[in-house]
Amino acid sequence: MSVGDEREFTALPFEEKYWPDLGKFLEIRQKSLEDIEAFWDERARQLIWIKHWDQVLDASNPPFYRWFKGGVTNINLNALDKWIGTSVEHKVAYYWEGEPGDKRAITYGELYREVNKFAWVLKEVIGLKPNDTVSIYLPMIPELPVSMLAVTRIGAIHSVVFSGFSAQALAERIVDAKAKVLITADGFYRRGKVIDLKKNADEAVKIAEERGVKVEKVIVVKRAGNDVHMVSGRDYWYHELIKEAPEKAYVKPEPRKADDVLFILYTSGTTGKPKGIMHSTGGYMTYVYNVFKWNWDPQPHDIYWCAADIGWITGHTYIVYGPLMHGVTQVMYEGAPDYPAPDRIWEMIERYGVTIFYTSPTMLRLLRRFGDKWVEKHDLSTLRLLGSVGEPINPDVWKWYFTKIGGGKAPIVDTWWQTETGAAMISPAPGLALVPLKPGSATLPLPGIDADVFTPEGKPAEPGKKGLLVIKKPWPGMLMGIWGDPDRYIRTYWERFSKPEEGIWIYYPADYAIKDQEGYFWLLGRADEVLNVAGHRLGTAEIEDAIVAHPAVSEAAVVGAPDPVKGEVPVAFVVLKEGYEPSEQLEQEIKLTVRKIVGPIAVPAKVLFVSKLPKTRSGKIMRRILISLIKGRPIGDVSTLEDPSAVEEVKRAVEEFKKLMQQS
Numbered sequence: 275m276s277v278g279d280e281r282e283f284t285a286l287p288f289e290e291k292y293w294p295d296l297g298k299f300l301e302i303r304q305k306s307l308e309d310i311e312a313f314w315d316e317r318a319r320q321l322i323w324i325k326h327w328d329q330v331l332d333a334s335n336p337p338f339y340r341w342f343k344g345g346v347t348n349i350n351l352n353a354l355d356k357w358i359g360t361s362v363e364h365k366v367a368y369y370w371e372g373e374p375g376d377k378r379a380i381t382y383g384e385l386y387r388e389v390n391k392f393a394w395v396l397k398e399v400i401g402l403k404p405n406d407t408v409s410i411y412l413p414m415i416p417e418l419p420v421s422m423l424a425v426t427r428i429g430a431i432h433s434v435v436f437s438g439f440s441a442q443a444l445a446e447r448i449v450d451a452k453a454k455v456l457i458t459a460d461g462f463y464r465r466g467k468v469i470d471l472k473k474n475a476d477e478a479v480k481i482a483e484e485r486g487v488k489v490e491k492v493i494v495v496k497r498a499g500n501d502v503h504m505v506s507g508r509d510y511w512y513h514e515l516i517k518e519a520p521e522k523a524y525v526k527p528e529p530r531k532a533d534d535v536l537f538i539l540y541t542s543g544t545t546g547k548p549k550g551i552m553h554s555t556g557g558y559m560t561y562v563y564n565v566f567k568w569n570w571d572p573q574p575h576d577i578y579w580c581a582a583d584i585g586w587i588t589g590h591t592y593i594v595y596g597p598l599m600h601g602v603t604q605v606m607y608e609g610a611p612d613y614p615a616p617d618r619i620w621e622m623i624e625r626y627g628v629t630i631f632y633t634s635p636t637m638l639r640l641l642r643r644f645g646d647k648w649v650e651k652h653d654l655s656t657l658r659l660l661g662s663v664g665e666p667i668n669p670d671v672w673k674w675y676f677t678k679i680g681g682g683k684a685p686i687v688d689t690w691w692q693t694e695t696g697a698a699m700i701s702p703a704p705g706l707a708l709v710p711l712k713p714g715s716a717t718l719p720l721p722g723i724d725a726d727v728f729t730p731e732g733k734p735a736e737p738g739k740k741g742l743l744v745i746k747k748p749w750p751g752m753l754m755g756i757w758g759d760p761d762r763y764i765r766t767y768w769e770r771f772s773k774p775e776e777g778i779w780i781y782y783p784a785d786y787a788i789k790d791q792e793g794y795f796w797l798l799g800r801a802d803e804v805l806n807v808a809g810h811r812l813g814t815a816e817i818e819d820a821i822v823a824h825p826a827v828s829e830a831a832v833v834g835a836p837d838p839v840k841g842e843v844p845v846a847f848v849v850l851k852e853g854y855e856p857s858e859q860l861e862q863e864i865k866l867t868v869r870k871i872v873g874p875i876a877v878p879a880k881v882l883f884v885s886k887l888p889k890t891r892s893g894k895i896m897r898r899i900l901i902s903l904i905k906g907r908p909i910g911d912v913s914t915l916e917d918p919s920a921v922e923e924v925k926r927a928v929e930e931f932k933k934l935m936q937q938s
């Protein structure tokens with residue numbers, strides 16, 4: 275990636291209200307960092323609280339920072355209740371569209387009533403209590419935001435599991451969260467087929483029970499109408515339960531302390547076990563409310579579409595809590611972006627008159643490949659802001675997005691952030707003051723965010739030099755910790771650069787970055803053993819653990835290979851046990867094992883069989899060598915290598931893989 279040399283794009287012909295305003299932005303940012311507590315105190319006052327906080331930031335037990343200590347609220351008050359009796363009550367919250375083309379339009383008033391009914395059901399019929407955990411395994415249907423809001427309304431904690439995850443992955447998350455209730459669906463549509471979700475859910479409940487966590491109640495939304503087996507006394511249809519609720523059901527939003535857990539969301543780390551990231555009630559609410567406003571400058575007439583899945587953090591923040599807190603009208607879509615034709619997305623933007631569109635570079639690369647004729651069929655002139663998230667956006671894709679999709683008038687809001695950060699951290703903020711854009715850079719840290727780039731030794735990196743991204747001050751959207759594992763929280767995010775004896779605490783996101791001469795940040799991908807496949811975060815260890823579950827496998831090492839659409843794809847180096855021979859069939863079986871244990875997104879693009887892996891004398895796999903070979907880089911220092919012939923074998927396997935990729 276070229277850095278900082280794309281200045282022809284700094285004077286973009288934006289609408290007048292978006293003329294770049296670096297000076298104003300820097301001033302706001304500077305002021306915010308001088309006193310972050312005063313800054314966030316004022317921002318939190320824009321929201322509804324049952325009781326105001328006594329202390330903006332409790333930093334007495336770092337890195338367990340607690341925001342708005344003493345404050346009491348419920349996010350429903352800001353996302354739903356506040357709209358009742360205003361004109362927003364009659365405004366559409368979600369224009370939902372199923373993959374087959376079926377449609378629903380749900381107003382804020384309807385959403386409020388449905389959430390109240392379901393909250394009533396969860397409380398009165400299911401018997402959920404505050405702080406109980408509920409796993410939600412639903413596709414992109416309106417009942418997903420309804421469930422999340424109903425759960426938080428009664429003070430319970432949701433753990434949404436992406437509907438593309440396998441039964442085993444769901445079971446693992448149910449067990450870790452100790453969820454007694456699961457909300458799921460019969461099935462959903464994907465590329466014209468019905469995916470039988472209930473079957474996975476049933477299997478997950480069985481596995482969870484074997485591991486000591488009994489799911490007592492399963493609530494099933496009827497979406498696809500496929501045949502499902504309902505277990506008597508355990509499984510209930512959502513629509514039948516809803517009928518039991520009084521027509522005018524009202525459930526008072528449970529008062530929650532600012533530092534009560536709002537939700538858990540699992541994400542991948544460097545070990546096989548996913549981390550339950552905990553977000554707070556008051557801090558997350560405040561951060562998301564403000565960042566949403568800065569990112570999108572929401573206006574009453576906007577039609578906003580974040581084409582992510584709610585199963586990931588982007589959907590939690592930018593499809594559920596952020597937009598609802600601003601009374602925004604959204605488009606929500608169930609299915610594949612290129613089904614039934616490659617212009618599904620562009621066609622929908624035109625039909626709904628979308629003004630703000632937020633997606634991932636992977637989706638853009640996929641859709642660009644089909645050719646511009648699909649874009650040109652549609653009038654996209656309503657678009658006024660475009661967003662990008664999840665992975666670095668290549669400058670050429672950025673330019674295509676800007677000119678071809680946005681018609682050269684819609685600024686691109688490239689948002690760098692993580693499951694752990696709650697909302698965007700480094701990104702343009704047209705709702706505050708738009709800075710000049712550089713294609714491929716997420717621009718500058720938002721107000722209140724003290725980001726920098728460090729050398730591996732913990733010194734500030736020179737401008738233009740690649741280093742490691744760090745965040746030097748706490749922010750309200752930060753995770754509270756890892757569910758059930760405080761030590762892992764400290765180890766993963768704080769140990770790398772903090773100096774507790776000096777009172778210095780530095781958050782380490784594990785991303786490479788460059789800060790250029792003008793202070794712009796260029797995000798360059800993960801610095802740990804985590805892959806970013808199509809904008810989805812996957813731990814290499816998670817995939818390796820799944821592969822070695824196959825009885826023929828002795829050892830496995832997974833690395834990311836560059837991919838023109840998905841950014842990177844997993845490639846597995848596999849050593850077989852004695853008595854097994856490499857074969858096409860074995861490769862398929864191994865792929866199937868990964869699909870079963872983790873899910874389709876984790877399936878390796880290729881399994882490369884080798885007789886040994888490059889290791890150090892102490893027996894540690896030298897992953898660095900595998901990565902260099904797969905990425906076509908020099909392999910560097912190999913003095914600690916135990917058996918150099920292992921490298922030759924891996925080299926041959928990689929060449930074979932590259933030939934195959936070229937052919938396809």
Ligand code: PRX
Binds near residue numbers: 586665689783811
């Ligand atoms: O490596 C960064 C990449 O995605 C990681 C976070 O993944 P996840 O927790 O799944 O959240 C994704 C949605 C926020 C980061 O550590 N990443 C995310 N956004 C960008 C990005 N890399 C470059 N540019 C971005 N805009």
